[in-house]
Amino acid sequence: GKMIHHVRPAPDTRHHSGGAGTATPQSLPPFIADLADCVIIPLTHQQKAVAHLTVDIAFSYHVAADDELLLQSLSSALTDFPVLCGRALNLRREDTAELVLCVPKAHHRDAGTKTYTPSWAYVPLTFDTNERVDTYINGVAPNDWFDMAVNCIPSGACDVSSFAHHEIDTSKLGDPMTRIRVSIADKGHQMIAISMNHSLVDAGSISLFMAAWSRQYQLCREMGGAEAKMHEDVGRSIITFDHPMFDMDGKRNDEQASVPDEWTRLLPNESSGENPFVENKANMTNEMTDVSCTIYYRSRDQIEVLKNKSLAETHRQRQLQLEEQREIRTPPYVSSNDALLGEVCEQLEATSVLLCMDWRPVLDRTTFFGYAVLFLYLDFPSASNVAVACRNILGWKGANGEGGCAITVRDANFVMWKMQNETKQGPTDLIWNSWTGLFNLHDQDYCNDNHRGDNFAEMECCPHDMLMSEQMCRARVDVARRGLSYAIVFPQPNRSVRVYFFGPSEVGRLLHH
Numbered sequence: 001g002k003m004i005h006h007v008r009p010a011p012d013t014r015h016h017s018g019g020a021g022t023a024t025p026q027s028l029p030p031f032i033a034d035l036a037d038c039v040i041i042p043l044t045h046q047q048k049a050v051a052h053l054t055v056d057i058a059f060s061y062h063v064a065a066d067d068e069l070l071l072q073s074l075s076s077a078l079t080d081f082p083v084l085c086g087r088a089l090n091l092r093r094e095d096t097a098e099l100v101l102c103v104p105k106a107h108h109r110d111a112g113t114k115t116y117t118p119s120w121a122y123v124p125l126t127f128d129t130n131e132r133v134d135t136y137i138n139g140v141a142p143n144d145w146f147d148m149a150v151n152c153i154p155s156g157a158c159d160v161s162s163f164a165h166h167e168i169d170t171s172k173l174g175d176p177m178t179r180i181r182v183s184i185a186d187k188g189h190q191m192i193a194i195s196m197n198h199s200l201v202d203a204g205s206i207s208l209f210m211a212a213w214s215r216q217y218q219l220c221r222e223m224g225g226a227e228a229k230m231h232e233d234v235g236r237s238i239i240t241f242d243h244p245m246f247d248m249d250g251k252r253n254d255e256q257a258s259v260p261d262e263w264t265r266l267l268p269n270e271s272s273g274e275n276p277f278v279e280n281k282a283n284m285t286n287e288m289t290d291v292s293c294t295i296y297y298r299s300r301d302q303i304e305v306l307k308n309k310s311l312a313e314t315h316r317q318r319q320l321q322l323e324e325q326r327e328i329r330t331p332p333y334v335s336s337n338d339a340l341l342g343e344v345c346e347q348l349e350a351t352s353v354l355l356c357m358d359w360r361p362v363l364d365r366t367t368f369f370g371y372a373v374l375f376l377y378l379d380f381p382s383a384s385n386v387a388v389a390c391r392n393i394l395g396w397k398g399a400n401g402e403g404g405c406a407i408t409v410r411d412a413n414f415v416m417w418k419m420q421n422e423t424k425q426g427p428t429d430l431i432w433n434s435w436t437g438l439f440n441l442h443d444q445d446y447c448n449d450n451h452r453g454d455n456f457a458e459m460e461c462c463p464h465d466m467l468m469s470e471q472m473c474r475a476r477v478d479v480a481r482r483g484l485s486y487a488i489v490f491p492q493p494n495r496s497v498r499v500y501f502f503g504p505s506e507v508g509r510l511l512h513h
Contacts, residue, residue, distance in 0.1 A: 180192065
């Protein structure tokens, strides 16, 4: 039968001495208000722009995890992710209302333990039986396999003056921004379906959370829930939530004359529009009717064929360079992502792309939890060999550190500058978003005790698949219907991939060959 639990962050005994008082969450943006049991923090422009969307992913397992251990380990993991228990609030100041986030804070209790006390600070976790989770088809999970994180954005607003008593009016809060459903079939096949408000997470954040939950599950199983929390200081990453944009307030430099050409090339010439998901965006003027979600697969060998095809054109250009004695900059390699992007652009006849980039590794913020996506604008002379053109723009590493081409997007100064200009959008043909570097999937036989810890979402075994929800697919079909195609690449076992293409049905048929 169906069981619903309100999972709260576990009491935290780490690094605390006894005493009274409160402890606010670590590494948060500057507080708008510090109340009795929560803090009010701002959201970035990007977070507000995607707050109407959810990210809904289901992880499929051949071996079911223990329900009680899932509950214990989720509670322990949430201690490091208090924002997942947060709630959205429309905060009214004078004549305007701003979307903000209420994050629970912990109170010191006996023996130095910190406990999160707000009644609204929890993540709903549902356990259910569902025979269909053993028979899903082609990478899409039905919506009823999820508890969708809906109604997160409240309709009303709360006046800032109401904080005078240092308490929050809970009637003004939105619904939980994270919901999890665990479904199991008789054969032991299990699906862990996660729905999170997009303002809280991107793909990298989901990876961080699943890694933490997985690690806590293994510790709870091996040492017991209570002992796991006591012994987890060593090797436990400190999760941070403070977006770098808040460090740049008042420090913006708009002197474009000093900006390198390589940087400005990754912005469109036009400066209109908001973000790729709003209906009035400048590049969504050509409404399309015959659009759909096409799902296709590329094996490791097929990706190598695509890369070799692109490099053959590079070799031809090099020959021309020698014969005509002129300089043509050609990369010595293309990445798998370049090759997959090039294939779609060729069929779509796309000459401009918004490439999604995770800035965490560039800024050495690998434990940042939040929305860490930059949209790089790439413009190509033609759609014939986008893989090479993409690598020319992004740069490459030379052999032994020599003879390379500057990798602009790996420059921390560029990333900080791009954040300040992220609202500048222009006409674009395609959004390209790859999740392949963030999750690992393995076959059941690979998941044994000798390989524990290799996977980001391992419980009793490694997940053998990850699926997108119907709702998430439909939201991106809506984007494509407004004239902007979209592609998301998911990892598959053995370095193969599953590509979700949202765009013209005719192009989808060409890709699904």
